[in-house]
Amino acid sequence: MIKVSHLYKSFNSQAILKDVSFEVKEGEIIAILGQSGAGKSVLLKHLIGLLFPDQGSIEIDSRDIAKFSEQDWLLLRKKMGYLFQDGALYDFMTIFENTAFPLKEHTQLNKKEIGEKVRNTLSLVGLEGVEQKYPSQLSGGMQKRAALARAVILNSKILLCDEPTSGLDPVRSRDITDVILNISRHFNTTTVITSHDMKNSFRIADRLIIMKDGSLVAQGTREEIESTDNDFVKEFLN
Ligand SMILES: Nc1ncnc2c1ncn2[C@@H]1O[C@H](COP(=O)(O)OP(=O)(O)O)[C@@H](O)[C@H]1O
Ligand SMILES: [Mg+2]
Structure with a gap:
């Protein structure tokens, strides 16, 4: 459904995303985890065409977004739900x-x-x-x-949520995470969530991606991530 290959992005010659590659299958829930400034929001913005890669490619529904016309974007955005970090009602x-x-x-x-x-x-x-x-x-x-x-x-067939639990207390964070899970299953969306909320992300994600300073340091199921021997991931999990 979504395929990101060797994505690079810089702002003012500062590298923000470095060789990021991952796939999201149809109906899957993926959580992108990482500390503040890791590049999670920048990555998500590439998936709705608010930002474009310097290098690398993004395919959505097996189509390279570099070849999208304005009309293609309009049609795609209709199929995409985007939950901004600040709610934006x-x-x-x-x-x-x-x-x-x-x-x-x-x-x-x-x-x-x-x-x-x-x-x-x-x-x-x-x-x-x-x-x-x-x-x-x-x-x-x-x-x-x-x-x-x-x-x-x-x-929506694709749901993107940027830090859905930020600014919420633990009870409300858990609640909104459950709502995202229900909604994803109800509409059978392909869902990408960015978060620094480990606990809730681990609870609902089919697979997780861990980012550090614009690079992807680990990806896999909960079990795969938990059994990694990568020092950064281990530290991040604790
Ligand atoms: N439009 C922009 N112009 C310049 N720098 C940016 C822009 N957007 C994000 N950045 C920088 O990219 C880095 C990653 O930001 P972001 O993706 O928002 O991190 P987070 O993982 O917290 O979501 C930060 O250092 C941020 O300052
Ligand atoms: Mg962010």
Whole structure:
């Protein structure tokens, strides 16, 4: 579904991503772990075409994104849900309006159908009875849930979440991670999460990728990562 090969990226001649290669299979949940500044967000931004490789290639659905037209990106982004680190709901719209926004922009659904779809999706992320509230009236965890509902409401096939637990307490971090797992399974999305939250990532990811200073130092299943003899990974796990 997603194949990144020998990806390099620099900003102002500073190498940020160095020879990053990995694959994500259809329906898989992958967690990209690493300390702050490791290059996780930069990597994720390449997958939605906010950034482009200096070297290397990215294939999505067996197609090289370097060959995408604007139209190809528009179509692909419709199939992709992106949960930004800061939630990024529109402050001036209610939760209902925020969640309905992609449907109004990209579908021909009528008012009743939009209402049903919004309520169903909000209920999938565990949000009920807050449709008429504004984002500032909700807790951080609830805002993330609403942002997640909006991200997948077009029946996304790919879900990208940048630090979904950042800024949340342990209980809410666990909750939002479970919601991501439910949503991924419900829509059968191919899911990539970046995080420095080891515990929750290990709980839901099919495979994990560990990054350090722009390089990929380990990838594999939980068991494979836990049994590695790489010193950095061992230290990171403790
Ligand atoms: N647009 C940019 N221009 C210049 N430097 C950037 C840009 N985006 C990220 N960086 C730098 O790239 C490095 C990795 O950033 P990032 O991917 O955000 O790390 P994280 O793993 O915490 O998500 C950081 O040193 C950051 O300052
Ligand atoms: Mg980041």
